[in-house]
Amino acid sequence: MREIAFIKQNKEKWLEFEQAIFGKTKKNPDDLANLYIQLVNDLSYAQTYYPKSKTVVYLNYLASNIYQRIYKTKRTESNRLVYFFKTEVPLLLYQYKRYLYYAFISFFITVIIGVISAKYDKNFVRLILSDGYVNQTLQNIKEGNPVAIYKSGSNWGSFIGITVNNLYVGMTCYIMGIFGGIGTFYFSLQNAIMLGAFQYFFFEQGVFWKSVRGIWIHGSMEIFGIIIETAAGFILGASILFPQTYSRLNSFKIGFKNSFKIFLSTFPFTIAAGFLEGFITRYSIDMPIWLSSFIILGTLISISYYYLFYPKLVFNKNSNH
DSSP: OOHHHHHHHHHHHHHHHHHHHTTSSOOOHHHHHHHHHHHHHHHHHHHHHOTTSHHHHHHHHHHHHHHHHHHHHSOOOSOHHHHIIIIIHHHHHHHTHHHHHHHHHHHHHHHHHHHHHHHHOTTHHHHHHOHHHHHHHHHHHHTTOTTGGGGSSOHHHHHHHHHHHHHHHHHHHHHGGGTTTHHHHHHHHHHHHHHHHHHHHHHHTTOHHHHHHHHHHHHHHHHHHHHHHHHHHHHHHHHHHOOTTSOHHHHHHHHHHHHHHHHHTTHHHHHHHHHHHHHTGGGTTTSOHHHHHHHHHHHHHHHHIIIIIHHHHHHHHHHTO
């Protein structure tokens, strides 16, 4: 069947789904469950025959939302916070997965730009990081501890200050998405270029691996979190630029609600990153290589699994119900 015929055949049914999802008509739980089964069948058909079409995106969006409506009508003893992280956010991540890909691709490209800029312009690192930071770090390198700057301040003071700053940075990155996603991209570009220049600086000084052992103890979660916040900002911007079948206002409301939930999901990781930077990073030079490597890989695997692999598992599980 051609895609246009498939759409015409099911258009009225899908409009009924929209009304059920967004409260224009009232449905009992059994009716909602029946609609959900029909919708999943349509989604499976579309994924098979029109895998790259907007129809798949649209049906995937409806399926995710109608599942959430079904859940809300059920009596459950599950904790709301547990459901939020265990089911609701992963389903949203799967629904908007292409925006995660956009965020990762744009971030890594601009990191490479930062590396190249630092390599071919000797003043670029000082321009980005400031003379004071560069001079202090050069002195620390001479003394054998390139990440000694993380030892400044008390453990608790550093933890609180760093965490508050990172939460503010993440919020700014996300909210800038209201400018059609361009603001988020610009903010992300600044951070990515800085990261690229920052790491090349340590490479140029011959202490790259020492810096990795220290910085990425907390950096794995911190940087990953910024990328997810960038994706949330892109979702917010896209809801304004591309309303699809909705009015621009309704599209923005839906986009804001869903993207804000994804943004909120980064908080535990941002707080964990602040804790590691305040309490652990300062001891990275003195700890065994295996321990610092274990922390870095452990944090990277945990956050990667949650945002990149777990959503697919949750979606498949709920699609089979």
